[in-house]
Amino acid sequence: KALFMLIAITALVFTAACGGGSSDSKSGGKGKEVKVGVISWLNGSGASYGEAITNGLKLANKEINDKGDVKIKLITEDSAGKKDQAKSAAEKLINSENVSAIIGPTLSTEMQVVGPTADSSGIPIIGTSTTAKGIPQIGDYVFRNSIPEEQAIPASIKAAKEKYKAKKVAILYGNDDVFTKSGYDVMKDEAKKQGLQVTTTEKFQQGQADYKAQLTKIKSTKPDMILCSALYNEGAVIMDQARKMGIDVPFVGGNGFNSPQVIDIAGDAANGLIVATPWFAGKDDQKVKDFVKKYKDKYGKDPDQFAAQAYDALYVLAAAIERAGSDDPDAIRDELAKTKDFKGILGTMSFDKEGDIVMKPTVLIIKDGKFQEFK
Template identity: 65%
Template sequence: MLFVVSACADESTDGDGEGDSSSIEVDVGLISFITGSGAGYGEAITNGIKLANEEVKEEGNVDINLIIEDSAGEQEQALSAAQKLMNSDNVSVLIGPTLSNEMNVVGPEADLNGVPTIGTSTTAVGIPQIGDYIFRNSIPESQAIPASIEAAVEKYDVETVAMLYGNDDVFTQSGFDTMEKVAKDMGLEILTIETFQRDQSDYNAQLTKIKDVDPDLILASALYNEGAVIMNQARRIGIDVPFVGGNGFNSPEVIEIAGDASEGLIVATPWFAGVDNPKVQQFTEKYEEEFDLEPDQFAAQAYDALHLLADAIEKAGSDDRDAIRDALAETSGFEGVLGEMSFDEDGDIVMEPIVLTIKDGKFQLFE
């Protein structure tokens, strides 16, 4: 699936932002999870990118021609899309792909070709370390998960936990690895560790084992479609202890699918629409007006990523891949809807997570 948003490069500037012959024209490829079981991620990411690009064009300093490819959440399709964008379309920058396991095949190829690449939702360990051209503005699980577990342990006086994760996906495996380390570091007793496979629909065997050991807390690493079903089935068999979810749970789709069963879920995220910040409120209002949806973490991260990129392109002064890569690496103190952001020496984002819970059918601050 291919969508092209064309840049109006031939228009002359008239001072109203409708066209600026002095703007820097850049072709940017976006690889997004648009169709398939995780399409909610791709929809939010694509919407956030498009909204930010409208604003960038209005500012008139950078003119981004956005070429969007669907990965369907599959490594092979993501890699094929990346190769097309880098070679046939000759883009200067890649945004995405959506999942960490997709980035594990796209990242090395992009780095080899010298194409700066920004992950807006890839949170597994080691993503920026793929190469010098790989960045991400999505807060890694290694920063988010400790915050959510520590908050839950303190509030509920937790001593024992059960763990559940998808063992055939690099993202959910990475989330589990972080959860296990945090639990051990905090001296929590891990009563059982249960696994499942991607797109599984029946989790009763695993949940029954968890119910039998009666933990104080469940740590789950899953994508939203899996996580929502897991919580729904857990509540149906009488498990009433809180869940701490990995980054994959940070979507309103969890509430849509699980309904009341999602109540009490605890997650950590860099984004919360309820923050008293004019920049956040302005973005939220624009997003809701444009798409008739409330922006989630993935929309906000994508929105900021496009603005981060536009800032780097302006500083680079051209569409040259190396110049843009160097400008991205120097990003420090950038103010976005996620807060103040900088890239560390590996290309990883540095920012503070917020701990949220689902209460009364919506994400709220966990207190």
């Protein structure tokens, strides 16, 4: 028995000394580059989301690599906001590029197919903008640092209801996208919970150009506010057409509206839009100020929520890679899951046991053509 123990211990010591055998060729100790795949919406009607996200990632990547505790190589694929393209991108990153982790994709619609692919391949994935219900619950390898609609929308509806003493709301939502539908579900439930009467519920489709039929109906029911679940392109056009029809009540929007594109497209018509977000550029925090300056210097414009979330996500991932001390996806996943009280530019965040973000959103309003704190 003693001899057996001796052999077992010798074998153990030998394995440990060799760094676990097969993973040795992949192990990314100090100085070695760890490959991280990025899937982002870079072309088409929502390309500004992907532009902000990849800008935020590039900025963080340079800082992380310059510091040198870990080295990350980003490999970026465009999904064009389409779930099939997002899935092919994930397969390429996992099977051909052998990435150790993935950041993205942009839309919950895409994550619903990419999440299961990454999860079944044992590759950790962090959504930085996916806010529909059930995303981290796809599997143990799926995380997100974007605040779910279930937390953001109740906060913005409550703040708007109190401020405007609203009693009646109309709801307008896109019924062909996972995120816009999920936002609608929360709006409907929350209106009920907060004792708001829903005057009418109207639907639209992605890419729709004319919303007059829906808006005419909404106008006739005289709501105190409009709850709208849309991506920025449709959302901005809706607000523009609403204001032109004389609908001047506040809009409460979901995550899709958290883009300065709403202001670029709708102009003054965007005033009166209320949203909840983990990001506020005007925060009196040195970290936030530094980030805003660095981003502006590099890209010639202010960062938005999507850039900030992506920036923090890469730092969260880099910290997990550093703690794992290797590029082994399983080890990185386990360290990601332990993320607690990470201090980034969004504030302090942790992952809950399902891999969802724990953080309170801030409520903002577009006033005088810019996002401001809603008080």
